Amino acid sequence: MKHIFCSVALLALLCACGEKPQLLGERTGKQDAPSYSGTGKAFVDGGWTQGDKAGWESHLKARDQYGQNDYSRMN
Amino acid sequence: MARMKFVCDSERCIECNGCVTACKNEHEVPWGVNRRRVVTLNDGVPGEKSISVACMHCSDAPCMAVCPVNCFYKTDEGVVLHDKDVCIGCGYCSYACPFGAPQFPSQGTFGVRGKMDKCTFCAGGPEVNGSQAEFEKYGRNRLAEGKLPICAEMCSTKALIAGDGDVVADIFRNRVVKRGKGAEVWGWGSAYGSKQAGQPGVVAPEESKS
Numbered sequence: 001m002k003h004i005f006c007s008v009a010l011l012a013l014l015c016a017c018g019e020k021p022q023l024l025g026e027r028t029g030k031q032d033a034p035s036y037s038g039t040g041k042a043f044v045d046g047g048w049t050q051g052d053k054a055g056w057e058s059h060l061k062a063r064d065q066y067g068q069n070d071y072s073r074m075n
Numbered sequence: 076m077a078r079m080k081f082v083c084d085s086e087r088c089i090e091c092n093g094c095v096t097a098c099k100n101e102h103e104v105p106w107g108v109n110r111r112r113v114v115t116l117n118d119g120v121p122g123e124k125s126i127s128v129a130c131m132h133c134s135d136a137p138c139m140a141v142c143p144v145n146c147f148y149k150t151d152e153g154v155v156l157h158d159k160d161v162c163i164g165c166g167y168c169s170y171a172c173p174f175g176a177p178q179f180p181s182q183g184t185f186g187v188r189g190k191m192d193k194c195t196f197c198a199g200g201p202e203v204n205g206s207q208a209e210f211e212k213y214g215r216n217r218l219a220e221g222k223l224p225i226c227a228e229m230c231s232t233k234a235l236i237a238g239d240g241d242v243v244a245d246i247f248r249n250r251v252v253k254r255g256k257g258a259e260v261w262g263w264g265s266a267y268g269s270k271q272a273g274q275p276g277v278v279a280p281e282e283s284k285s
Contacts, residue, residue, distance in 0.1 A: 039205025045221030
């Protein structure tokens with residue numbers, strides 16, 4: 001019984017002496033979800049399934065072409 | 076996918092401030108904070124040039140380097156974002172940024188210098204995508220809706236282009252080649268290749284045929 005009590009006390013002391021990691025350059029706090037995971041709402045670009053990474057990339061590229069490149073739209 | 080980038084075509088920008096208004100409206104940016112603004116060189120002089128400026132989402136962002144609390148992070152697409160719950164509003168990022176992108180609201184919990192606010196490339200922040208908390212802190216998350224930044228999509232002359240860096244570079248390169256001028260500027264060769272029409276010493280395809 002005494003041995004168990006001592007080992008628990010030593011373990012508690014060791015835990016108290018432990019340090020939290022303080023790595024330089026490591027960001028703590030909330031982690032952002034990737035954009036292709038979507039918002040879970042209906043108001044998204046038509047035809048794209050939320051969570052589909054390849055589809056998200058191709059939708060953005062297509063949107064760039066038909067929305068921003070007037071040479072490809074006009075000619 | 077390459078990194079997300081903005082390019083503003085100074086030959087097309089007409090200083091309408093549509094991008095500024097669209098940004099403020101989309102994200103309900105508070106009074107006194109402009110995530111995007113139009114800068115005009117030689118204002119009033121014939122030949123004046125304007126460009127729309129916001130956070131350029133630098134590849135090696137100085138704001139990230141100087142932040143004492145590491146509130147910045149970069150997404151897989153190269154968009155530089157920050158966590159307002161970590162930001163202490165010290166203002167170091169605004170001194171480091173060459174574009175004056177970080178903005179500080181004058182009203183709020185922190186008094187005269189609130190937590191930093193800047194262009195998010197319409198990608199929100201670390202809150203849950205599309206949530207009310209994300210909207211209130213960072214504005215709409217259009218990227219998570221499969222859309223591009225509102226400033227570029229609303230630009231009437233398509234001077235401001237945003238999106239995948241490769242696509243944006245292709246669109247801009249094509250414009251310059253079609254226009255027949257612009258490729259002679261400093262840095263064009265390193266950005267788009269040195270053997271292109273308009274570059275000094277390069278013969279245009281039409282001239283070489285005759």
